[in-house]
Amino acid sequence: MKSKIVLFILAFLVWSLLNWVPDWQHLVVGVFVSIFVAYMTGDLFIQRPYVLRHPLRYWYFITSYIPVFLWECFKANIDVAYRVIHPRLPINPGIVKVKTSLKADTALTFLANSITLTPGTLSVDIDREKGILYVHWIDVKVKDIESATKLIVERFENILKKIFE
Amino acid sequence: MSSVIGIVFIAVGLAFDLFGCIGLVRLPDVYNRLQAATKCVTLGTCSILFGTFLVVGFTSPGIKSLLCIIFLVLTSPVSAHAIARSAHRSGIKLWDGSVVDRYAEDKEGEI
Known part of the structure; x- marks a missing residue:
């Protein structure tokens, strides 16, 4: 679960940077895309989330x-x-x-x-x-x-x- | 001012990319060519992208070129590693002038 949250934040950050300068339409679509990506591949991303702390x-x-x-x-x-x-x-x-x-x-x-x-x-x-x-x-x-x-x-x-x- | 520095970065990057391409032609086998390709082309292309960022500033292409630097540095060594490993496992020999091959000694008989 923690791995999914970390991946969501990272994916959303990359999405916002790719859509520079961000406005609210881009950000709403970005939230959905990031949730989809995090849900599908989140478990593969980080094995030990506590290291990030x-x-x-x-x-x-x-x-x-x-x-x-x-x-x-x-x-x-x-x-x-x-x-x-x-x-x-x-x-x-x-x-x-x-x-x-x-x-x-x-x-x-x-x-x-x-x-x-x-x-x-x-x-x-x-x-x-x-x-x-x-x-x-x-x-x-x-x-x-x-x-x-x-x-x-x-x-x-x-x-x-x-x-x- | 920053656009002048950016053009200097782009020129240096072009020079390194050129050396990488010369290395691809001159060096003898696939492993040595990968060395030239990964090192020179990574720093050369990163330098060109960073120069682009300096010229255009914090605009949409500038931010994208910064992202490209990160992805390039992360993925180029991985792909070089994959190509080298698959080349060796599919039986491509090292150049005749090579001095030692511990990998072939250890993987004898394994396919």
Whole structure:
């Protein structure tokens, strides 16, 4: 039920932003559409609604996750652009295994997305029981699981643990 | 003033999109191409959309381009992940110069 209410609020917000500047006709239709969406798919949206209640999590999300993410994303673009326009194409690709200690769905999704948008790495598959991510790395520096974990995952894991666990 | 900054953002975004497209042509296999496609095209397109927002301000297209940034950042890595995983499971080999493939070692015999 809580998950449905959260989804209703979010859907209504997106509807109002899509219909900017909102007037009352748009808002009335938006209420009906949001109720329909929340009724049909609400149970799939959030597993643990109580996580949303802590203001500290939003604070960590805004102050520590977003700046790190934007900076890494920018570095990733410079890195790929350098590799692409270099005449000898300096790549050394491969798929490595990394470990993660995160358990929650949202945290794992954010971790995989962050890995994909950080320099040189692309998450390929995940093994939830063992907590293993398979990561395609465009420039493999180390092959064993421990040091690869240190290089790829650790930047984000501590931040995400504070936000989502 | 903000329209000048917006045009600078649009120019930077176009440059990154161009690098992403060059990467799609030059890099050897599907996984490396996905790297170029997701990274450069995500930030390039987000930059173009943000520049559009700066030029037009808080109007209807400006708000829509901000929403597009959020959805693009959320969905583009997911689709790249899905393409990479399905490519690997349907048996597409890595490029010959690849050094290691732990995924194939672990999924030996599994279809």
